[in-house]
Amino acid sequence: MLWQSFDHPSDTFLPDMRIRVSRGGRAGDRLVSWKSPGDPSPGGFTYGIDPVTSLQLFTWNGSSPLWRSGVWTGYRVASDFIEETGAVVLLTVLDLKDDASMSFDIRPPVTRTRYVMSYSGELVLQSWNNASLEWDELGVWPPHGCSRYGYCGAFGYCDNTVAAPTCKCLDGFAPASPEEWSSGRFSSGCRRKEELRCGDGDGFLPLPAMKAPDRFVVVGNRSLDECAAECRRNCSCVAFAYANLSSSAKGDPTRCLVWVGELIDAEKIGGNVAGSETLHLRLAGLAKGRRMGRKTLKTALLVLAGILLTCIFLLILWICKCKGIKQKRRKHRILVLGDLSDPKGFGEGSPTEGYEFPVVSFRDIIAATDNFHESCMIGKGGFGKVYKANLDGQEVAIKRLSRDSEQGIVEFRNEVVLIAKLQHRNLVKFLGCSIEGDEKLLIFEHMPNKSLDALLFSATRKTRLDWPTRFNIIKGVAKGLLYLHQDSRLKIIHRDLKASNILLDEDMRPKIADFGMARMFSDNQQNANTKRVAGTYGYMAPEYAMRGVFSAKSDVYSFGVLVLELVSGVKISSTDQIMEFEDLIDYAWNLWKDGKAKNLLDLSIVESCVPNEVLLCVHIGLLCVQDNPNDRPLMSSVLFVLENGSTTLPIPKKPVYFAHRNNEVEQGRGNSQSSKNSVTLSALDGR
Template sequence: MRGSPINFPFTSNENVSYFTYIVKVENAIYFRYVVDYTGQVKLFIWAKGRVQWLNFWVGPAEDQICSVYGLCGAFGVCNRENLNHCQCLSGFEPASFTDWELNDWSGGCRRKKKLGCGSDQFALQTGMRLASNVSVATVAESAEGCRSACLKACSCTAYSYQHSKCSLWKGDLFNLQLLSDGSGDDIYIRLAELETLNNETTKKQQPTALINRGAIGGGGRKHWRVTISLTVTLAVMLSAATGAYIFWRCKTKIIGEGEESRGQELPMFDLGDIMAATNKFSESNKLGQGGFGSVYKGNLAGEQVAVKRLSLESAQGLEEFMNEVKLIAKLQHRNLVDLLGCCVEGEEKILVYEFMPNKSLDKFLFDQTLDPPLNWEKRFEIVMGIARGLQYLHQESRLKVIHRDLKTSNILLDGEMNPKISDFGLARILGGDQTQASTVRVVGTYGYMPPEYALEGRYSAKSDVFSFGVIALEIVSGKKMTSFQDAEDSMNLLGHAWKLWNEGKGLDLLDPLLGKRCQLYQVMRCINVGLLCVQANATDRPKMSSIVLMLSSSFSATLPVPKQPAFSYKDRHRELGSCPMGSEPSTTPISMVEAR
């Protein structure tokens, strides 16, 4: 290697092939030579007088990192100007989110939607150094002829037409690079038809620069020019500025203060298309309504979606909208609801989600007329799914996200009854090594908030753990925390569960609709874990990773013994006041955000 402080003499003959290496570093007592996961070769030395290893040499250099073969894996794009060198192509996501969060991109990306062969379309990516593993290179009369050749072969995943030369790729694409100097070529990536339609919707409303460079998350710099007539009134100027700001945030999907945008492009939908999809927000399409707006069922390009239209009167609508755009769009997990896009026109602020045909968990838990009731096997799977979703938010995602409004109405169920956490309007990000934060504006839902947040405004991952504990006990009992009645002892659901547990009658908490047709050790495990989660002291509550382990452990595993839960009695809720920190608590119930 040129410039390396090590020589590699190579010997090869009919009997043997080998190489040796000679280190040319003066004063080095020890040295080690490492090839890391990025493909870079690094030389570390321990010189006289030093107390740690010194990274003496790296090859290839940082500005040549994209030359490492397979750095970003299949369907990954290298951009040496980005802090994270690799992104996935539009329509793809990391094959392993955990590995990508550790900056190991070699596993590459996978498709979000499977190809349909003859019904597929192509998405244009410009400014690219093309993938090295081209399968076929031939002469074509036109770009359309090249496209047709790729479309006819179901194994063809991309094509490029340059100067009458048609290049086709089959299987995975490797070593794509986004070039910033304008010297790159065009390549057309094969995507499922619906995905391409969504991309086209996005392109119609983007400047040309965004069409060319924006499809790859966080790749290019986005320049906006806004011309506002000096005769426009101040109110219109403010409205336009707000709309442009939201539009920009949707496009760049900012993930936190001071952080570089690294997410994939979020489609912008036209208001006319949204109106047509929901039949002009007709009541017959309405799925639900909450404090911040209404949710409607819609059909966009043949796909069922859920359209959340924020209320024009909601004072907190803009803040909630921005939270959901910057959080949900960045987070991807099987137990989190997918955000498909957003729409901002005039005063309208709209979010488009994947459609969840079974609506929310509370409908299945608290409807006594449901026949048959939600069986235990499915309830336990839902508990596990919620736990895994929270574990991702708190510990596995690059962002440390605190939901702050976890409740059964914010757990949505897909067609197979898999749970997905939704509604991130009140969520907050904790940065770096930060473990907790505080606020003077306490908002949330009565009964699901821990004492340190309700009374002092302090929130952390343990706040969500408390809410999870309440939900777990609701799932076991089929009783709602905020409407549970125990006239004899004035206890709420937490106090009732604690009393039964201490008396050795934990199974009496089980929903009577289930009878005894369930894994009783799982029931007891859920009650035990639920009570551990709602302990008064936040430090006593387990982390979500420990909760997942406890719930999935074997019958013989011994769990910790819980302490008395917070807010066990109904009259203690009167202590909850919505007031600035440092002032006297109000005698009225806390300001709450009910199901949205």
């Protein structure tokens, strides 16, 4: 057979016809709608197998999902009972490898059946009526209502087991905006009633008969227990699902799915329906406490231990009073901190041991801020509030961490020691700190122009950022990162580089701030791994968000996102200005690929821009956000090209879709204080 029309689908899908996920290295087959009832040219709607996972079916409107099937659980993807004919439609996946394909048949047979991708985006099942000589409609996908893709928002699900399907929140969640839900608008989704504690009481609640959510990560070669353990040991994992496909899959018969971030497009579809499976949802407070025996003995021991501890405490107080150890708090003192990699404390012999800096009296701070009066407040965020004050004749910014802030004592010490030891014109200058009971305060130089995001993403204030200013900010941030990665005494990985953590001084000079999540590397260390992934989706490198692996290349990825934001004036989490593209990175790469990179430029700086500099920055930004860390350049190469230009830059690779969402994995710490160069032949290569 040399050629057959079945290999070239249009808008019609017939029995025994296959839709392939990939073919000959090209994109997989899709049904494509007509443009209109009378115009057979390609329209905006398509239907086919998910090219990323090959495990589910999608209807797309352009590049945006419109409807999604259940995840593959065996040989059938979906089945629907047709009441008029008493038939069952079977959508069948023939293989799960690179040549995966899908076909359909109807049992018992119904002659002359077909699927048609309508011009309005519906997949219509039809059968030929010999009496009327017309096609009768048997079923329509996607169904109307809450089963549309993402309709119920994050952590919401569509309950299709009732007569009138409606949106509900997953167990352990409540509507994020009750007012919107009561008015029939569900896009705000749901939020947890109780936050996870990462192993301290967390457990998994099985939710049977569910359609698994989208944006999962497939982990191969795992048993059910190993799949559960994979999710349990990753504090960012919010759910998992497992299936044994030994009866239909080749090679590895297991299918372990894990989710990090939000759960999107889940459904309650009932039992005995293909695609139905059990979703194990991570919730706080489910772990059962161990049984305690011998209650009488335990109570007696506790009472005895309490009496003993009380006596020891009173003895220590008496010794301190007698020897005069208790003294008045001094304005300046020495805080000795040790190894930053030890989460339990800071030991001896670290590069930061014995470093002196001022610890300011809490009483002085209260006086300078008029007891933290609102008139002195210049910003706030998830960490707490920032106040402007005058200490010893100098204007300062005082960062007051709220008592329920995610920035604990480890992060506080981390930021104090790192920022005190690091001295660079593109890093915010640390002046001191204060500790009084539960109060933790950091004191920095005051930045009159606040944070970069306050200007860049404001329609009225972004005009202050002309192209020369933005280009200087890009180079300044690059210099600061190069100092952290290579030139400072301590090799530092920032881990939370974003626009809100770039402060601007009176000359619009950028200064990197917020070192609460930074980590110190040894000279020979290349990367590290953490179970506590913290940062902001969109700025986080894929290997860090998915596997907790971070390195200097993770900061390079965040820098690339920041460069694309500065060029475009579009926030990474925004979808208003990038049309049908997944995110800003996808949008920028497609413009660059089509030779239209100049269209990415913020319209407010068209008159002040230097085209060659803009194109160079777009190119560098795309190189920095490549999925493979080894493909990303070092900051030394980035800075050299920014200052000298280059004609031999490598071609950036196409980014793989990664769920960039502006969700805080850990509560954000953003600060709310918030001439043309000559061209050389130097190459910017990833190492």
